[in-house]
Amino acid sequence: MNIVICIKQVPGTTEIKIDPKTNTLVREGVKSIVNPFDAYALEEGVRLKERYGGKVTVITMGPPQAEEALRETISLGADDAILLSDRAFAGSDTWATSYVLSKAAAKIANYDIIICGRQTLDGDTGQVGPELSEMLKIPFISYVSKVEEIKDKHIRVQRMIEEGHEEIETTLPAVITVAKEINVPRLPSLRGSMKAKTAKIAVWTAADIGVETDKAGISGSPTRVVKIFFPKREHKSEMLEGTLEEQVEKLAERLEKIV
Amino acid sequence: MVKDSSLPWRERNFEGIDLVEADMGIEIDIEKCTGCGSCVSVCPFGVMELINDKVRIKEGCNLCGACVDECTFEAIKIEKAEQKVSEGYKGVWVFAEQRDGKMKSVAYELVSEGRKLADKLGTELSAICLGHNVEDVEQLICYGADKVYLADDAALSDHQEDLYTELLLDLIKKHRPEILIAGATAMGRSFIPRVAALLYTGLTADCTGLDIDPETKLLLQTRPTFGGNVMATIMCQAKRPQMSTVRPHVFKRGTASKERKGQIIKVDFKKEAVTSRTKLLRFIEDLTEKVKLDEADIIVSGGRGLGKPDNFQIIKALAEVLGAAVGSSRPPVDEGWISYSHQVGQTGKTVCPKLYIACGISGSVQHIAGMGTSECIIAINEDPNAPIFQVATYGIVGDLFKVVPMLTEKLKRSRGTA
Ligand SMILES: Cc1cc2nc3c(=O)[nH]c(=O)nc-3n(C[C@H](O)[C@H](O)[C@H](O)COP(=O)(O)OP(=O)(O)OC[C@H]3O[C@@H](n4cnc5c(N)ncnc54)[C@H](O)[C@@H]3O)c2cc1C
Ligand SMILES: Cc1cc2nc3c(=O)[nH]c(=O)nc-3n(C[C@H](O)[C@H](O)[C@H](O)COP(=O)(O)OP(=O)(O)OC[C@H]3O[C@@H](n4cnc5c(N)ncnc54)[C@H](O)[C@@H]3O)c2cc1C
Ligand code: SF4
Ligand code: SF4
Numbered sequence: 001m002n003i004v005i006c007i008k009q010v011p012g013t014t015e016i017k018i019d020p021k022t023n024t025l026v027r028e029g030v031k032s033i034v035n036p037f038d039a040y041a042l043e044e045g046v047r048l049k050e051r052y053g054g055k056v057t058v059i060t061m062g063p064p065q066a067e068e069a070l071r072e073t074i075s076l077g078a079d080d081a082i083l084l085s086d087r088a089f090a091g092s093d094t095w096a097t098s099y100v101l102s103k104a105a106a107k108i109a110n111y112d113i114i115i116c117g118r119q120t121l122d123g124d125t126g127q128v129g130p131e132l133s134e135m136l137k138i139p140f141i142s143y144v145s146k147v148e149e150i151k152d153k154h155i156r157v158q159r160m161i162e163e164g165h166e167e168i169e170t171t172l173p174a175v176i177t178v179a180k181e182i183n184v185p186r187l188p189s190l191r192g193s194m195k196a197k198t199a200k201i202a203v204w205t206a207a208d209i210g211v212e213t214d215k216a217g218i219s220g221s222p223t224r225v226v227k228i229f230f231p232k233r234e235h236k237s238e239m240l241e242g243t244l245e246e247q248v249e250k251l252a253e254r255l256e257k258i259v
Numbered sequence: 260m261v262k263d264s265s266l267p268w269r270e271r272n273f274e275g276i277d278l279v280e281a282d283m284g285i286e287i288d289i290e291k292c293t294g295c296g297s298c299v300s301v302c303p304f305g306v307m308e309l310i311n312d313k314v315r316i317k318e319g320c321n322l323c324g325a326c327v328d329e330c331t332f333e334a335i336k337i338e339k340a341e342q343k344v345s346e347g348y349k350g351v352w353v354f355a356e357q358r359d360g361k362m363k364s365v366a367y368e369l370v371s372e373g374r375k376l377a378d379k380l381g382t383e384l385s386a387i388c389l390g391h392n393v394e395d396v397e398q399l400i401c402y403g404a405d406k407v408y409l410a411d412d413a414a415l416s417d418h419q420e421d422l423y424t425e426l427l428l429d430l431i432k433k434h435r436p437e438i439l440i441a442g443a444t445a446m447g448r449s450f451i452p453r454v455a456a457l458l459y460t461g462l463t464a465d466c467t468g469l470d471i472d473p474e475t476k477l478l479l480q481t482r483p484t485f486g487g488n489v490m491a492t493i494m495c496q497a498k499r500p501q502m503s504t505v506r507p508h509v510f511k512r513g514t515a516s517k518e519r520k521g522q523i524i525k526v527d528f529k530k531e532a533v534t535s536r537t538k539l540l541r542f543i544e545d546l547t548e549k550v551k552l553d554e555a556d557i558i559v560s561g562g563r564g565l566g567k568p569d570n571f572q573i574i575k576a577l578a579e580v581l582g583a584a585v586g587s588s589r590p591p592v593d594e595g596w597i598s599y600s601h602q603v604g605q606t607g608k609t610v611c612p613k614l615y616i617a618c619g620i621s622g623s624v625q626h627i628a629g630m631g632t633s634e635c636i637i638a639i640n641e642d643p644n645a646p647i648f649q650v651a652t653y654g655i656v657g658d659l660f661k662v663v664p665m666l667t668e669k670l671k672r673s674r675g676t677a
Binding site: 011063065087090091093094095098118119121122123124125126127129130131132133134135139140141142143156158160161162163164165166167168169170171180181217218219221222223224225226227228229230231237238239240244245247248249251252254255256258259 | 284303304318319320321322323324325337338342358418420421424444445446448449450452453455456457459460461462463464465479483484485487489490491492493494495496497498536537538539540541542543544545553556557581599600605606608613614635637648649650651652653654655656657661662665666669670673
């Protein structure tokens with residue numbers, strides 16, 4: 001089994017601080033981490049390899065320092081990691097990101113399954129997985145919470161929807177996105193950490209994977225962030241007073257009016 | 260070289276300020292930059308800084324262009340090829356999602372919102388419905404649609420995302436709408452991006468605000484990011500249709516009018532032409548929910564403050580007297596105290612009930628992202644500084660194990676059920 005995992009490096013927190021004077025984001029001291037939802041994707045890939053044999057290749061599109069994130073995935077069981085980095089990729093929206101990833105997948109070739117996280121901490125769209133599947137013209141299943149079986153180039157999974165679970169089967173190769181319910185990611189092993197230190201991380205540029213630069217980066221992205229602002233939270237709350245009994249009494253009165 | 264992994268790579272590798280920014284697609288002309296600093300304060304991502312009276316850009320630039328417009332010395336350049344604007348697209352479309360032949364509430368919400376957009380553009384509003392024996396299709400017209408494109412076939416009754424993708428793609432190619440909005444439901448989030456990918460157009464996820472720019476007549480799509488801490492307005496300038504997904508309950512349903520006239524147009528679905536590569540083998544319904552969260556008028560939610568699974572009983576007891584649904588913050592779900600379908604928040608459900616009672620929930624941004632628009636919020640928490648009180652309409656500082664049962668008893672008595 002040839003398993004490809006897509007990961008993204010993201011700022012390590014959503015508790016973004018805002019400078020009250022300038023009303024801008026404060027980035028200082030925020031460490032970059034592997035997108036938490038991608039840890040489940042990686043773990044599932046490694047588990048599938050343990051079950052069915054094969055190889056786990058991790059790819060990420062990002063700036064040169066995303067190499068750190070890739071090394072971390074090697075300590076967690078990935079065999080190989082590839083960094084897709086080129087100034088032509090900067091400013092990519094989900095369409096352009098998926099396009100670049102699809103070109104990398106095409107170069108890797110012979111993949112059986114591509115696993116993405118359900119969404120990222122920063123962009124937070126959850127669109128890259130499904131868009132990627134169409135660019136590769138292969139089937140797609142979202143929110144997978146369990147891989148039941150892979151057999152004869154078919155995969156059977158459980159996926160989560162609002163109303164419950166669906167059991168779905170499709171052919172391989174396919175793209176799946178995983179929910180956090182799917183597994184509990186392991187911690188880095190000592191051997192893995194050693195391997196991560198010395199592992200060679202390949203860097204592929206636009207030219208290496210045949211990306212048409214007018215379809216990548218800011219030039220190739222249909223969407224543009226045109227404004228960023230901070231939500232105003234204006235609010236009047238009433239803290240109820242008195243003894244606990246009195247407070248509950250007051251609350252019950254107010255409740256009766258609403259319902 | 261500085262060795263600190265918390266610093267961006269370029270600071271580790273380069274001491275100077277020359278040329279490195281060019282790697283990111285944004286360039287500062289050091290000659291022209293006077294170091295006035297006005298750009299630094301407009302950068303929404305906080306990645307600009309002044310060093311030795313020259314500006315430099317750290318990692319994380321989004322190429323949003325805010326600084327370019329701000330600099331009167333034309334010292335900042337962002338390189339990008341102009342995209343050709345797609346022409347001949349007209350009309351607003353709403354994807355009207357159904358399940359088991361029943362229209363989802365989000366369909367009416369989006370039709371109501373789509374009506375406003377269509378009016379601002381002076382154009383038609385169409386709803387697209389794919390399914391089998393779908394009830395209440397005319398209701399889409401009552402809420403504001405001028406046309407309903409309806410594909411009815413037994414093969415469309417389950418959520419067949421492959422078929423939905425093909426059908427919607429065909430319809431868009433044929434009728435060329437300028438805007439398409441769809442619900443950010445599990446299904447919408449799964450197949451709408453695929454349609455956008457095939458059309459090579461932009462898709463904005465989880466919008467909480469949609470408007471038409473009066474000048475350009477383009478769709479302004481506003482969405483929360485960074486877990487609700489920051490709002491971003493996004494535009495799709497050249498490609499069509501402009502596509503967005505919207506979470507259920509974000510927009511309010513308008514009032515339906517039987518007087519409204521509209522047309523239901525049957526869409527030919529050629530089964531032979533498309534095949535689904537995925538096969539639905541079985542559906543396991545989540546039966547733990549007595550009252551569906553998304554549809555509930557009242558929700559009583561419990562958080563980590565409950566301490567252990569059995570304690571959800573006191574939440575359930577209060578929910579019962581109120582005829583409410585039971586919700587949860589994420590920790591109880593992670594701990595396995597209650598199933599995921601009860602989770603409210605950024606990675607759970609977005610709800611907008613008349614009344615939301617939060618017990619032992621601190622009020623993280625991720626939780627508030629899912630319930631902050633509820634009409635009335637009641638918070639019960641022993642920590643007076645818990646952020647949940649900032650969004651609460653009424654707050655009680657106290658032990659939930661005392662307050663909640665007391666409230667349940669009071670309500671029972673006043674309703675004569677005790
Ligand atoms: C404030 C803000 C708002 C934005 N809104 C939108 C928007 O509405 N529409 C839009 O098209 N773009 C948007 N973008 C751009 C978007 O964040 C980027 O395109 C980003 O590269 C990928 O999208 P995501 O972070 O949403 O990933 P998601 O689609 O949430 O990621 C899903 C999965 O795809 C994989 N993946 C994602 N990125 C990469 C990568 N770089 N390398 C490898 N695997 C990856 C991971 O497995 C991940 O778990 C926005 C950006 C910002 C800063
Ligand atoms: C990417 C991402 C996505 C997330 N998505 C979600 C999401 O969808 N939904 C969600 O809810 N969270 C989500 N979270 C988690 C979120 O950040 C918080 O950790 C979570 O909401 C906290 O839950 P809580 O309020 O129940 O627990 P805590 O923050 O631990 O709060 C417990 C509260 O209970 C109070 N308490 C304790 N004992 C009592 C008592 N006896 N009486 C009264 N009060 C008491 C305490 O004072 C405290 O305020 C997400 C996080 C991330 C990073
Ligand atoms: S606004 Fe222009 S001149 Fe002023 S600091 Fe920024 S780049 Fe330099
Ligand atoms: S383009 Fe936007 S994100 Fe980049 S430096 Fe300028 S203002 Fe900041």
